[in-house]
Every structure is written in structure tokens, then in C-alpha cells.
Amino acid sequence: MEEIRFDDIAALQKHVSEEFGEFCDPIEVTQEMVNQFADVTGDHQWIHIDVERCEKESPFGGPIVHGFFTLSLLPLLSAKAKPSYKTVDVKNAINYGSDKLRFLSPVPVGSKLHARNRLVSVEAGKKGVRLEQETAIHVVGSDRPAVLYNMITLLQG
Numbered sequence: 001m002e003e004i005r006f007d008d009i010a011a012l013q014k015h016v017s018e019e020f021g022e023f024c025d026p027i028e029v030t031q032e033m034v035n036q037f038a039d040v041t042g043d044h045q046w047i048h049i050d051v052e053r054c055e056k057e058s059p060f061g062g063p064i065v066h067g068f069f070t071l072s073l074l075p076l077l078s079a080k081a082k083p084s085y086k087t088v089d090v091k092n093a094i095n096y097g098s099d100k101l102r103f104l105s106p107v108p109v110g111s112k113l114h115a116r117n118r119l120v121s122v123e124a125g126k127k128g129v130r131l132e133q134e135t136a137i138h139v140v141g142s143d144r145p146a147v148l149y150n151m152i153t154l155l156q157g
Contacts, residue, residue: 006087006155007129012122015085019118024080026112026140027073029065034109037069048109065107070137070147077115077137092156096130100150105142112140120150128156 004011031051038044046053047064054063107113120132131153136145 001083002085003088004085006090006157007124009122009124009129012085012087012119012129012131015119016121017118020116020134020136021084021118022082023114023116023138024077024082026114027076027080028112029069029073029107029109031063031109034063034065034069037066037072041066041068043068051109060106060108063109065109065111067103067147070103070107070113071101071149073113073137074115074135074149074151077113077135078117081115081117083117087155089157090155092128092154094128094154094156096152096154098149098151099132100134100148102148103146104148105139105144105146107139107146113137113146114140125154128154130154 034048038049043066047058048066049063051063055061115135115137117133117135120134123130132150133153134148134150137147138145
């Protein structure tokens with residue numbers, strides 16, 4: 001894996017691409033995880049936690065994962081990522097914001113999820129280097145992403 005100093009804009013820009021990288025190793029989302037998320041957030045909508053009702057009434061045939069829970073799995077999925085480069089000499093990597101978030105397809109409870117990334121842009125700024133990365137989270141076996149998310153990270157040395 002190529003190591004690139006966080007402020008080497010030209011070297012980082014070589015990794016900007018329209019193509020996504022490889023998928024990370026998958027993780028399974030269980031009903032217990034969904035119930036715990038519901039307890040933490042207070043979002044106890046039946047379509048996520050009432051298995052019996054979902055089997056009878058849900059258009060999905062069973063419970064589906066909260067969209068924000070799927071999004072919250074990004075740190076875990078990112079830890080399993082297989083990037084082509086690694087930034088080095090970074091003292092702070094700050095979540096600077098987001099430019100896009102879309103929930104495109106449901107995630108049935110019990111699904112395995114995997115994600116892949118692409119570097120969208122790199123810019124030098126007064127406060128550090130801004131990286132914009134797009135992540136596509138998919139249910140394993142599905143061509144359509146469940147979530148598309150563009151995250152902006154500020155790197156400082």
C-alpha cells in the first residue's frame with residue numbers, strides 16, 4: 001500500500017477517481033443490533049423492531065434496518081476497507097461535513113453489508129487538507145447501493 005503524506009496534494013489527487021475501490025469484508029446486521037440502535041435513538045418504529053408485524057404487514061416481508069443505523073456502521077466498515085493508499089503524518093482527521101446522503105434501497109435485518117469508497121476531491125485549505133470521499137454501502141449480492149454518502153474530512157498535521 002502506498003503511503004502518502006497528508007499534505008502532498010499532487011500525490012493524493014492521483015487517487016481521485018470515478019471508479020470505486022474494492023468492497024471491504026462484510027458484516028452482518030442482526031435484529032439485536034437494530035433493537036439496540038432503536039433503544040439508543042428512541043426510534044422504535046415498528047418497521048424496524050416488530051418482527052411479527054413486519055412479517056404480516058411490511059412491504060419488505062420482515063424488519064428493515066434504520067437508514068441512520070446503516071450510515072453509523074461506516075467506521076466499522078471503513079476499518080475493514082482495502083484502500084490503495086494510506087495518508088501519513090496526520091495529527092488530526094476531523095469529520096468536516098457531508099455533501100450528499102442518499103438512502104437508495106432497504107436493508108433487511110439479517111443482511112450482510114459491505115462498502116467501497118472512492119476519492120472524489122482533494123483540496124489544500126487554510127485549516128488543513130480537505131478530502132471528499134464517496135462511500136457506497138451495499139447489501140451483499142445487490143448491485144444497487146443501500147446508502148451513498150459523501151464525507152468531507154479535514155486532515156491536519
